[in-house]
Amino acid sequence: MPQDNTRTTRRRLLAGGAAAVSFGLAGCLGGDSQIEPERPNDDGEGSLGELRWILEEQYAMQVTSMTFSEGRVDLEYSSQATSRAESREEIGAVISAYGLIVAHDGPSEVLRATIADRFAEQATSYQIQASWVKRWRNGDMSDSLVAQRVFNTRTFPESAGATQ
Structure with missing residues (x-):
């Protein structure tokens, strides 16, 4: 036996x-590996599954796809925003959630977000560098500076003009 x-x-x-x-x-x-939501735990490490869970459960975002490859998270979500202010709030939620994961040694270097189901003048994409949110979370960069860096990466449809 x-x-x-x-x-x-x-x-x-x-x-x-x-x-x-x-x-x-x-x-x-x-x-690319599709990331599934994973309830955050107390192990002290940030995971991409926890990032997806935070976006979906805490911020009620509709994540349609989240993959990871070569140090980059590719996030796609359906926007619920109907104004520029609401769109900036959604981006702020992604910055905040990603910051939590990066602060706990999350495995990525950059997050690239694509916005689906958006209003006509809304950005189509943006990116967040892990180094920016690390500096922000450590107090070496202000809220407005990290937000400005992310906002500077936004891309817009040609029809939106340059007034964003």
Whole structure:
């Protein structure tokens, strides 16, 4: 009997190791990994699953896609904003949530957001550098400066003009 348990354990270990290697190689080969929401815990580390959960549950954002590849988070969400002020609030929520994850050693260097279901003059995308939110969370950068850096990365449809 003990031999059967040993064989079963070895098989499980080998199967688990093969799965881990396959998952690891997928990331190395450039495959994007869809991030699923994960309730935050007290382990002291920020995960991308926790980021998605915070955006969806705390900020009630409709995340349509969240992937991770080569140090970059690609986030797509359906905007609920109907004005520039509301759009800036949504971007602020993403900055805040991403800042929490980065402050707890989250695995990304940059977050690139794409805004879907937006109003005509709303930005189509923006990005947040992890280095900006680290400095902001450490008190080395003001709220307005980190927001301005993110706002400067926004792209707009040609029809929106340059008055944003």
